[in-house]
Amino acid sequence: MSHQMRLQALSAFLKARRAAISPAAAGLPEGTRRRTPGLRREEVAQLAGVSNTWYTWLEQGRDIRVSPSVLECIAAALQLNKDERSYLFALALDNGPANGIYPQEEASAITPSLQKILKELTACPTIISDRRCGIVGWNEAAAHVFLDFARLPQEERNMIRLLFVRKEFQRLAVNWEQFVRGYLSIFRAYYGQYLEDRWYDDFIAEMKEAHPEFDKLWEESRVSSAPDVVLEFRHAKAGKMLFQLTSLQVQGGADLRCSIYTPAGDSNTEQKLRQLLEHHKLS
Structure with a gap:
């Protein structure tokens, strides 16, 4: 990410987070003549204890000096979570590896232990993804609930792209936008962590051009390495299914993530999933 693109990303992030906070949530009076939702710039400056001019310049993406202590105040004023705070600091302070080099992706990074985990989670659709999503x-349950990823060329197996390109996902997820936002929040966390990897900028530009709805959801997305998401699926064969998404960082040399879709305990999702798998074995 170039210096100017980093400042533009910082500007967009600050505007989105400011718009997401109501005056009441910030302990401020509602007032009148609010043309846009959320807080005004001067209100964020007041809450953070900085001048309105300085905060305006920061949000406009101007190249100004910032300090960690002031960023802490901005993060508190915007009520950022831990991952969003890290994202703010990465963009504002241009934090990255000293040599600008990131580890190469390992296409065959699935260890035998991870393979065993995938196999043992028979009633939980599970997907392993890299830092580019x-x-x-994946396991057998994931192949039957989502789609058989083995039938896709490796270069097409990107979860963010699939959510917008494949109609199966849009038909499957009743709360599709929530489904997408969960993955975009993870993707944005990676984006802030790997600022110097130009692949992210190229990928985001490609998605924005090809899918207008991506642009909207991307600008609205939060930052979270482990979003708490409940998903309702309408499976073509199994019907209504409810899952709780648990996203785990995999320990090891490769930057991998394990996304486990656990059947909701107060539903018959697990029973339906087992029947779906059993029917496939018999057919």
């Missing part, structure tokens, strides 16, 4: 591993 590329799908590098």
